[in-house]
Amino acid sequence: MKRLSYPFSPEAVRELKVGDMVLITGKLFTGRDAVHKYLHDGNKPPVDLKNQIIYHCGPVTMKDKKTGKWTVTAAGPTTSIREEPYQWEVIRDYGIVGVIGKGGMGQKTLDACKEHGCVYFHAIGGAAQVLAEKIKSVDGLYLEEFGLPEAIWELTVEEFPVVVTMDAHGNSLHKDVEESSRTALKEVL
Amino acid sequence: MTKKVATKKAAKKVLSKKVITKAPTKKLPVKKLDPKQKTIETLVELIKTTSTVVPDDVYRTLLKARTQEQAGSTASYAMNIINDNIELAKLKSQPLCQDTGTVIFFIYHPPGFHQTPFKELIKKAVVKATQKGYLRQNSVNSLTGENAGTNLGEGHPSIHFYEHNKKEVEVKLVLKGGGCENVSAQYSLPDTGLGAGRDLAGVRKVIIDAIHKAQGKGCGPGALGICIGGDRADSAYLAKKQLLRKLDDKNSHPELNKLENDIVETCNKLGIGPMGFGGKTTLLSCKITHANRVPASFFVSISYMCWAFRRQGIVMDKNNSIKKWLY
Numbered sequence: 001m002k003r004l005s006y007p008f009s010p011e012a013v014r015e016l017k018v019g020d021m022v023l024i025t026g027k028l029f030t031g032r033d034a035v036h037k038y039l040h041d042g043n044k045p046p047v048d049l050k051n052q053i054i055y056h057c058g059p060v061t062m063k064d065k066k067t068g069k070w071t072v073t074a075a076g077p078t079t080s081i082r083e084e085p086y087q088w089e090v091i092r093d094y095g096i097v098g099v100i101g102k103g104g105m106g107q108k109t110l111d112a113c114k115e116h117g118c119v120y121f122h123a124i125g126g127a128a129q130v131l132a133e134k135i136k137s138v139d140g141l142y143l144e145e146f147g148l149p150e151a152i153w154e155l156t157v158e159e160f161p162v163v164v165t166m167d168a169h170g171n172s173l174h175k176d177v178e179e180s181s182r183t184a185l186k187e188v189l
Numbered sequence: 190m191t192k193k194v195a196t197k198k199a200a201k202k203v204l205s206k207k208v209i210t211k212a213p214t215k216k217l218p219v220k221k222l223d224p225k226q227k228t229i230e231t232l233v234e235l236i237k238t239t240s241t242v243v244p245d246d247v248y249r250t251l252l253k254a255r256t257q258e259q260a261g262s263t264a265s266y267a268m269n270i271i272n273d274n275i276e277l278a279k280l281k282s283q284p285l286c287q288d289t290g291t292v293i294f295f296i297y298h299p300p301g302f303h304q305t306p307f308k309e310l311i312k313k314a315v316v317k318a319t320q321k322g323y324l325r326q327n328s329v330n331s332l333t334g335e336n337a338g339t340n341l342g343e344g345h346p347s348i349h350f351y352e353h354n355k356k357e358v359e360v361k362l363v364l365k366g367g368g369c370e371n372v373s374a375q376y377s378l379p380d381t382g383l384g385a386g387r388d389l390a391g392v393r394k395v396i397i398d399a400i401h402k403a404q405g406k407g408c409g410p411g412a413l414g415i416c417i418g419g420d421r422a423d424s425a426y427l428a429k430k431q432l433l434r435k436l437d438d439k440n441s442h443p444e445l446n447k448l449e450n451d452i453v454e455t456c457n458k459l460g461i462g463p464m465g466f467g468g469k470t471t472l473l474s475c476k477i478t479h480a481n482r483v484p485a486s487f488f489v490s491i492s493y494m495c496w497a498f499r500r501q502g503i504v505m506d507k508n509n510s511i512k513k514w515l516y
Contacts, residue, residue: 021266060287060325073322074287079368079406102368103406103465124270125368125408125464126286126497129277147336148326149287161270163263163466177467178404181459185401188455189383189394 003159004098008051010117013097016164018171022121023159027139028055028100032078034150035143036086039094046142046152049094053121056080056101058149059132070138072155074128077102080120088112104165104174113168120166122173134160225310227509232314232360234511236292237323239362239501240284243275244516246435247412247473247498251275254410254463254470264468271463271496282323286408286497289324290364292346295433295502297359304350311348315340324364361433361502361515369411369495372403375425378487387487389448392417393455399491400456400472405465408495412436412474413452416490419480428490431476432500435516440477449475463496473498 004012006026016022029047031054039045060074080087080101087105090096091112098118099105102125113119123131140154165173222230243251255272258265278285294311298304318324319340326338328345340346353359376395378387383398385391396415403411414431416424440446452475462468473496482488502515 019263021263058287058325060284060289060322062322074284074325076287078288079371081406102408103404122464122466124267124274125405126366126495127270127274128285128287129281129283130270130274132283132287133277147329148338149336163266165466173467174404174465177461177465180467181401181404181461184459185397188458189397 008053008097010051010097010168013119014117014168016119016167017169018164018167018173020164022162022164024053024098024100024121024162025158025160026053026156028053028155028157028160030055030057030059030151030153030155032056032058032150033082034146035152036083036090038143038146039090040086045094047140047154049090049096051095051097053098053100054090054096055123055155056083056099059153060128061138061148061153070141070153072132072135072138072153075132075135076126076128077123077131079103079125080105084109091116091118100160100162104172110166110170110172110175113166114170117168119164119168121162122165123160123162131160134158224509228307228310228505229314229317231503231505231509231511232311233318233321233323235360235362235501235503236314236318237282237321238514239364239499240289240318240323241278241282242501243285243498244435244500246437246516247500248275250436250473251410251496254473257469258463259468262468263466264462264464264470267463267466267468268470284323284325285499286366286495287325288366288368289327290366290499291370292324292340293363293365293429294346294348295351295361295363295430296348297351297353297355297361299354299356299358300352302352302358308348311346312341315346357512358505359502359515360505362500363429363432364499365429365432366408366495366497366499369407369493372399372407373428373493374399374402374491375421376489376491378489389444392489393448393452395489396452396475396491397455397459399493400461401459403493404461405463407493408497409461409465410463410470410473410496412494412498413472413476414492414494415475415477416488417477417479418482419488419490420482420486421488423480424488424490425492427478427480428492431478432492432494432498433502434476436474442479445477445479449477
């Protein structure tokens with residue numbers, strides 16, 4: 001088990017390799033379909049994403065009526081491949097060093113990871129409670145107009161469990177499994 | 190001192206006696222919910238359980254799958270987190286997965302049952318369950334992109350009524366997440382690219398192809414509902430309805446039963462594994478039904494359900510309370 005702690009950097013994530021199980025401690029920003037399209041359309045992000053990690057997640061959130069404070073009650077990853085057309089640009093233009101999601105991403109993102117020093121972390125899909133437990137505070141809410149699941153949530157996490165499935169050296173577990181299962185597919189058909 | 194204590198004790202005795210003697214004469218207000226409120230409460234309870242607890246048959250299958258993976262592998266790591274998540278969600282009564290999915294109700298009712306008022310109660314229960322955080326604000330207007338935050342809207346929730354010859358009302362609920370819905374598929378046979386003809390061998394090919402295409406994107410290990418035949422709409426719906434079957438049941442149709450087992454066994458040879466990390470369990474189960482088709486069409490519909498298989502059901506008693514859980 002490896003650890004990655006805030007502040008993050010391209011140098012730190014370049015140390016990570018496909019298959020590494022990593023516990024992340026520090027800051028995460030959620031961002032999914034609406035946010036990626038918004039950035040792709042030329043809008044500037046409402047927060048500085050330099051050396052930050054973006055989490056493909058639309059959490060279940062509850063607002064305390066008295067204090068106005070938000071808590072996240074369920075927060076697993078959403079399917080990342082939908083951001084494939086946009087992710088490479090977000091990595092290039094805003095300097096993010098990590099993407100957390102599920103299902104993996106494609107060649108464009110893999111190339112951008114290698115060029116700019118970024119890693120794709122796979123969180124366990126559907127494990128919304130285990131992952132929400134690791135969120136220690138909700139520090140900000142941006143682009144609320146996209147609806148709560150689609151907004152940017154600034155979160156502090158402790159020992160958030162992920163697996164590196166695409167590293168900054170051009171390796172992708174998704175590519176490997178796709179290929180080996182294709183060979184197996186030919187045998188069983 | 191001792192005297193004081195004694196008097197205190199005596200006073201206490203009197204006091205407690207008083208309470209006892211007074212209690213029966215005091216009419217406690219019996220909180221009686223009106224039948225509509227009771228139904229809403231019952232339906233909220235169904236939504237809560239469906240969202241937060243995996244059914245026993247699914248849990249048993251997952252536990253078995255967990256033992257198959259090699260200790261220390263990423264697949265085993267994924268299965269352990271899945272197990273922790275199931276326990277934590279149940280303990281905290283919070284959603285297993287943040288994507289609480291399309292809310293799909295199947296209502297089986299006796300003759301003479303009024304569907305329209307029941308629909309309204311379902312909608313109220315859905316709004317309440319959303320406020321309580323059992324459902325995410327998950328319904329988006331497809332034209333405007335607006336999320337009203339209530340989980341109500343055109344076609345939401347999805348409600349299907351069936352008349353049965355029992356006296357009681359049964360309500361089944363499936364919460365179908367978007368990730369696994371996106372890897373669900375429909376094929377039209379023959380499929381020349383796959384060399385799949387209009388027979389069971391062709392059906393087998395397209396199902397396995399769908400699983401290969403899905404890789405880890407549907408949050409595997411997954412469970413399949415399949416329909417062979419029907420028109421495009423019925424076929425997709427009947428495939429999804431197969432998800433109501435318990436994972437350990439047996440198809441009464443011998444040939445389909447054989448195909449179900451064959452699909453699970455074969456797909457688990459692909460090595461896709463939990464989350465697509467590589468590993469032994471790619472599929473937990475496969476349930477197949479069939480429907481007639483017109484000579485020109487031959488559709489095969491595949492409904493993929495993630496490991497967080499959210500399905501529950503209840504039998505309601507005369508007072509609209511939960512008489513029995515179905516899974």
